[in-house]
Amino acid sequence: MLKDKKISIIGTGNMGEALVSGLISSESSKPENIICTDIREDKLRMVKEKYGVDTTENNLQAVEVSNVVIYAVKPQIIASVLKETSRVIDMSKLIISIAAGVPLAAIESCLKKDLRLIRVMPNIAAFVKESASVLAAGKNATKEDIQLAMAIFDSMGKSIFLKENILMDAITGLSGSGPAYIFLIVDALADAGVKVGLSREDALFLSIQTVLGSAKLLLETREHPGRLKDMVTSPGGTAIAGIHTLEKGGLRTTLINAVEVATERSKELGEIMTKNFLNEEG
Ligand SMILES: NC(=O)c1ccc[n+]([C@@H]2O[C@H](COP(=O)([O-])OP(=O)(O)OC[C@H]3O[C@@H](n4cnc5c(N)ncnc54)[C@H](OP(=O)(O)O)[C@@H]3O)[C@@H](O)[C@H]2O)c1
Known part of the structure; x- marks a missing residue:
């Protein structure tokens, strides 16, 4: 059940805060079960004061104690943040990425291990709890993982589940853009x-x-x-x-x-992003 899960949000910017706000105001999660990270101390102080959540500047520490990890950093740095936290990520945790344009395959190849992985494409209406979010699951994500992730993203709007390979770029072209x-x-x-x-x-x-x-x-x-x-x-x-x-x-x-x-552009950007991930890997 979502309420019992320890959730870490890695990168508490616009989307990270929208997630915290949605989870707390919908009572889907308790403040003591959410841990936010960021490189900026002022942002962490703000979310702590506003929502009562735990905070740390140490990504590794947050991931280690969590059942669900949501990566909400910019697409350009997600590869390095995944690598930084890699040694404490395993099949016991549900890993969620909201990085626009970063395919599941890129994350899988970056971490080189079996993971319960879900990719989500929310949109900017998350700020007013009206996001149209779309979820796609990696091969190891279970039915329960998908339900849990949907409950998380329903707290900041409405979500649907689709198969990424076929349609995630189309989603980016329609509801993302x-x-x-x-x-x-x-x-x-x-x-x-x-x-x-x-x-x-x-x-x-x-x-x-x-x-x-x-x-x-x-x-x-x-x-x-x-x-x-x-x-x-x-x-x-x-x-x-x-x-x-x-x-x-x-x-x-x-x-x-x-x-x-926009769908075509998303495809092109996904290919560039995957190449960059592979380069970082090498
Ligand atoms: N905004 C949207 O409408 C939207 C829609 C769909 C998907 N997304 C995706 O959601 C993700 C977050 O977007 P956003 O708009 O919320 O970006 P954002 O406001 O820049 O939030 C990212 C946060 O992560 C912090 N950060 C940077 N390096 C970090 C590190 N190593 N460890 C922990 N935190 C770190 C950033 O701090 P600094 O600001 O100091 O760098 C910032 O506070 C992106 O991947 C984006 O593609 C966003």
């Missing part, structure tokens, strides 16, 4: 509001609230987006006139192309 697309769309809608005479403040507020309300409606009604679109387009009305213009401008094709190109 997706917030950037939505921010652009909200900004563009706000510009549109200003163009038709609204104040910038009102236009931005209305754009944000419209996106939030539409997402909530989709989630709560479970209706197909096409059906909800049909419900708000009256014959000869304003919405259908707007939609006609969006379709003429290629909005749908542009979004499909954007996700496709």
Whole structure:
């Protein structure tokens, strides 16, 4: 059970803190069962004061006493942090990496031992406990490991489980990079509001609230987006006139192309990252 597990978070930056906040506020874990590490003493002092968790600047010490280890450092340094902690990592611990673009195979080849390993791709909405997180498991991770990891990431949003090899780059292209697309769309809608005479403040507020309300409606009604679109387009009305213009401008094709190109970019970056891991190894 998650509540009984000792969890260490290696690297308490933006995501690390989002994890601590989610775990504590959802009561999925107890502060005394979480141990945070970082190279910056000020960050550790802050999480200790704010959440009551244990802290240390010593990664090795944290990993050693934990049942679950979450690596939340930047992708560029995860190889060296994994190596630093390697001698206290074994099959008795569940190892989770949230490093963007770092494939499971790269971690496995870096540590050269059998591990219960899970990779997670969260997104920036973790900061408001609305992350769309996707999990993929290494060959030794058990069903219980996957359930435990999902419980951890459900505390900062919602999560699903997928097979990495086929789809993790697609996930990075859709939900990992997706917030950037939505921010652009909200900004563009706000510009549109200003163009038709609204104040910038009102236009931005209305754009944000419209996106939030539409997402909530989709989630709560479970209706197909096409059906909800049909419900708000009256014959000869304003919405259908707007939609006609969006379709003429290629909005749908542009979004499909954007996700496709981001997926390809994720693949390329994963290959570079794997090469770097192999170089570090040698
Ligand atoms: N942010 C996102 O939206 C997002 C989305 C998906 C996945 N991710 C992944 O999540 C991971 C963390 O991202 P983030 O945005 O939270 O990064 P971040 O804010 O930079 O957090 C990483 C933390 O680790 C610290 N650190 C550096 N070296 C360390 C070491 N040797 N031992 C322990 N801690 C160390 C950093 O300190 P310094 O700042 O002093 O270096 C920083 O506080 C990344 O791998 C990223 O790819 C992030």
